[in-house]
Amino acid sequence: MTTITQPDDAAISRIPSQTDSRSVLRTRGLSDRTIAWLFVAPTIALLLAINIFPLIWMIRLSFTSLNLSMSYLPLRVVGLDNLSDILTDEDVWLRLQTTARFVISSVTLQVIVGFGLALLINRQFRGHSFWTTIILLPMMLSPAVVGNFWTLLFQPQIGPFNYMISLFTGVPPSSFSMTGEVGLAPWTIVLVDTWMWAPYVMLICLAGLRSIPDYIYEAAEVDRASAWRQFWSITLPMTVPFLMLAVLFRAIENFKMFDMVNLLTSGGPGSTTELVSITLKRAAFEKWRTGYSSALAIILFVTVFGAANIYVKLLNRVKQR
């Protein structure tokens, strides 16, 4: 960009009568600096009001015993008690483990499916762009609505999912319940999440694959490198930065997953699919333990904030390619 504008500046300064044209421009209307601040300020102000101010308030609350269902109680300052309660609560650790398992298995599956699809689509068969659009549809839908309609598909008797499974395997369709069984439910949320988000990984991988210049493959061809070899030493290493970006973003999103799982299993059966966001929602909006849940929310904030930091660095690096 700068290289393009420089000749312009030079051209202007070469004309004697217009040497000070830039300062003239600045005095006409508002100055650039004023405009810059006028333009950025409303956005920053809104974010400060809706995000930062409440966040600071929440940090304060996390040191108190506030319980909204018993707000008649005097507000006690409990210091770090909430935090130590959370960190020593075995249930919270179990929910974090459930969340970690969900994040790891769904992101792994999405990478396998998404990367595989991207490799296939990159072969540019006829009609690939139409079918790509079809595959992309699930990720544009509302996760809540998705979670809700999959409960119909997973109904043991009337749902088509169990029926299809029984067609292929011979297992009676009403003998298992995808959302109601301890052994199956954790995989059910992984399955639906993959259905929804594998296309996301696919789209980013596709961009990675398309960023590899043809001449590298042509050179490999000249060197008689096998297709297998080309994949391992060209395709994979050059797509990895993109893949990392997709993985990190999906990991952040799934770490804070609430809507889809809340409607599909609402954390059940028992608490087998109770992700940490659902625990947080229950503590904050069902038990109304505001002080305690503020502390838990801050733990989640810090985790996401750290991950987001890495994400943006990666984003900027990929952008430079």
Added chain:
Amino acid sequence: MTIAAHSVVQASPRTKVFAGAFVILYAVITILPLLWIVATAFKSQSDAIAYPPKVIFQPTLEGFVNLFTVRTRQTPDFIAKLPPPETWYDKLVRERDMVIAGPSKVVPRFTNSLIIGFGSTFLAVFLGTLAAYAFSRFRIPLADDLLFFILSTRMMPPVAVAIPIYLMYRHLNLTDTRLGMILLYTAVNVSLAVWLLKGFIDEIPREYEEAALVDGYTRLQALRKVVLPQAVTGIAATAIFCLIFSWNEYAFAVLLTSGEAQTMPPFIPFIIGEGGQDWPAVAAATTLFVIPIVLFTILLRKHLLRGITFGAMRK
């Protein structure tokens, strides 16, 4: 092997056929759940819960009628005494021994979705365009840190954000109001809007504006008459992304609204008939709710990658 020597650059016809077949198979499997929901929307109550699941059925608009009305069950004698039905939907309901008692809440919920969606999109795109222009054209101190701050607000867990917002809105009387939801969604969307629009504005050559400035335009005039017309596609794409977010959002809506300002996503799962969820009505609502998203996805196809990477990648 000669086939193995074919690179990704020129895939052999056989590879293409194999790749195509596999992708099409995946696409068909992926779309089946959606097609099933659309089909369920046109099933009668008994067809929707039939075992084995029915693929071929007599289509009916019962689900849509149930979605838009509240009905009461009556005795056949009572119905026989009523004056003849005035409309096709009256007739349809009476065949099931029911009488329409009034409209359901779906229209107000749909209206809320529209008002909150368009309101927050307009605000987010307006604020986002200004900020993106400033970030793109002027030297702003700590610009990278500000941009990171702006984006990081979007990544926060909604349930965690909702806790202090809930308390704050209680004090400001914004709980369960459209204004409260518009402000909240604007805050979430403005971060996407800034990042996306910065990408689009970065692509507009600066010379156009500078030529306009030399011609005696002020910065604001140059923005309005030179930059904005060039950025129209980008602004439209950004607006659609914001609209889709607000349209689809569930966590804030379910935690911060209960009636007045409730949008469709928290409403749809609770469309109840006699004995549990009224599946044809739920499916009808889902179908109506999803159609705009499908259209937008097709419209946005070229910009999808941009949207999901906050403008960093553009194919």
